[in-house]
Amino acid sequence: DRTIKIAPSILSADFANFGAEIRAIEAQGADWVHVDVMDGHFVPNLTFGPPAVKAFRPHVKTVMDVHLMIAPVDAYIEAYAEAGADMITAHVEAGPHPHRTLQAIRATGKKAGIALNPGTPVEAVEYLLDLCDMVLVMTVNPGFGGQKFIHSQVDKIARLRGMIGDRPIHIQVDGGVDPATAPLVAQAGADVLVAGSAVFKGGSVDRPDVYGTNMRAI
Ligand code: DX5
Ligand code: ZN
Secondary structure: OOOOEEEEEHHHOOOOOHHHHHHHHHHOOOOOEEEEEEEOOOOOOEOOOHHHHHHHHHHOOOOEEEEEEOOOOHHHHHHHHHOOOOEEEEEHHHOOOHHHHHHHHHHOOOEEEEEEOOOOOHHHHOOOHHHOOEEEEEOOOOOOOOOOOOOOHHHHHHHHHHHHOOOOOEEEEEOOOOOOOHHHHHHHOOOEEEEOHHHHHHHOOOOHHHHOHHHHOO
16 A cells, blocks of 8 residues: 655745745645756756755755756765765666666665656666665656656556565656646556645645645545
């Protein structure tokens, strides 16, 4: 029996008020806080370095889930671990050695995730699963909030669920998740739903409908 977790992405929060934004989403029932780290190289956008993530840490009472969209990634793992990440996810495409990257994340004592871009086949993680606490299936091309959900990825989620079997590995979905698409990914086997604009749309976190039965319905 999988419990659906909601992980709002603070990429869509008010950048001048992160502390208040994090407290507000947690008060509304956020299970994890998703932090999108972008390097202007692996993805065409720039966001949070380790000092920013360290500044978020004291405000996060739940789980700080750090999604690294950076390449090469290995040299930065320790810095994000020290900044206070609970979960660190790297992209399989950030290579060249994702198996080594996952070993490095595990060596910091943090939970380890591996992410798949929409164009990457699910088989890319087959030999990485034993080093993973989570697989992140991107349902948009990474780089920006507010993009349109890519429906072909629902089948990928279902195939990944089959590949994982009974192993205690989360399937996270990120990109275009809202009350309309959440049930599709949850039915396919995802259990951690990232949502940026659906939560923060309109510059407000006061969107209790997002945390209602719609998003958590299977
Ligand atoms: C995209 C990021 C996502 C993004 C999701 O590269 O990884 O976490 O913030 O935003 P929405 O929910 O608006 O698609
Ligand atoms: Zn993300």
